[in-house]
Amino acid sequence: MKVNLRVWRQDGPADRGRLVGYRVDDADEDMSFLELMDVLNEKLILDGGEPVAFDHDCREGICGACSMVINGQPHGPQKATTTCQLHMRHFRDGETITVEPFRASAFPVVKDLVVDRTAFDRVIASGGYVSAPTGAAPEAHATPVPKANADRAFTAAACIGCGACVAACSNGSGSLFLGAKITHLGEMPQGQPERTQRVVRMVAQHDAEGFGGCTNTGECAVACPKEIPLDVISQLNRDYLTATTGGRRTA
Ligand code: FES
The missing domain is CATH 1.10.1060.10 (Alpha-helical ferredoxin)
Structure with missing residues (x-):
């Protein structure tokens, strides 16, 4: 499946940040959302770009590290599901997906999707x-x-x-x-x-x-x-x- 991503890029706490568009043509409906981000990052690295910084650890819904707002919802559209357990089958082929960091004054952005x-x-x-x-x-x-x-x-x-x-x-x-x-x-x-x-x-x-x-x-x-x-x-x-x-x- 193909998806268009609008990903929040922010160089550091002092940077204003902006949404940047990317296209992923080889997503799979059985991928988790973090695996989709891995695919995007591999593509960025091969193209000489800078990978998107995002938090993750267990990838099993245990640690709470995978903090992303996906299409306006923390952890995305699936109820009772962390980003690492969210699968691409819950999105449409060709869909545009917006990915942002958790936003709160007590959680300052460190870089891209990583917050403190x-x-x-x-x-x-x-x-x-x-x-x-x-x-x-x-x-x-x-x-x-x-x-x-x-x-x-x-x-x-x-x-x-x-x-x-x-x-x-x-x-x-x-x-x-x-x-x-x-x-x-x-x-x-x-x-x-x-x-x-x-x-x-x-x-x-x-x-x-x-x-x-x-x-x-x-x-x-x-x-x-x-x-x-x-x-x-x-x-x-x-x-x-x-x-x-x-x-x-x-x-
Ligand atoms: S990476 Fe641990 S809960 Fe998602």
């Missing part, structure tokens, strides 16, 4: 440690966890920190990511001792990094390749309110 997402790392680090004892794996029933809490913690733990939620949000908010991290630990007994200080520190770091506030548009949950539910933001807000007002925790 270390703000997420700093938000995670600000949460501090969990003071649960470590060592050999404990007996499975040593710490009882209600099924509903375990399920909710697992759902939140599916967040791969890709940043699609931020790219989809008109406010550039990282609230879905933050809510997932807060819920992940807040649902487990091991996450209780530092629960209050963790949410206060992480919200402060989130705001200091330049992420916007949440206005409940819900685009984040739609764009999330791991289908993190919007109500983790409710959990985040409840925990923050409890921590900052000394109120009684309700969930």
Whole structure:
């Protein structure tokens, strides 16, 4: 299949950047989108041009590195699918596809499609440690966890920190990511001792990094390749309110 690509090229953070058109004549419908970008880059290199810089690592939907906006949607048009798991059969032969970086003030462009997402790392680090004892794996029933809490913690733990939620949000908010991290630990007994200080520190770091506030548009949950539910933001807000007002925790 043939596709026309309009790819964001930007030499560095100070460059204004622009969309550049390329044609790929030998795409295959079974290729992933990253493999399409590989084909484009091989062609560019053979022609003496500079390959398009883009992030990737696992190519299995695990690491969250493959951050691209494809035809206006973070990770492209397929629901619950990362760019590396997106296949060309979801595009039409002859289609024009626009590829841009995740855009948010907290994710400055490094080059082409690569953005700096270390703000997420700093938000995670600000949460501090969990003071649960470590060592050999404990007996499975040593710490009882209600099924509903375990399920909710697992759902939140599916967040791969890709940043699609931020790219989809008109406010550039990282609230879905933050809510997932807060819920992940807040649902487990091991996450209780530092629960209050963790949410206060992480919200402060989130705001200091330049992420916007949440206005409940819900685009984040739609764009999330791991289908993190919007109500983790409710959990985040409840925990923050409890921590900052000394109120009684309700969930
Ligand atoms: S490259 Fe790891 S999730 Fe896509």
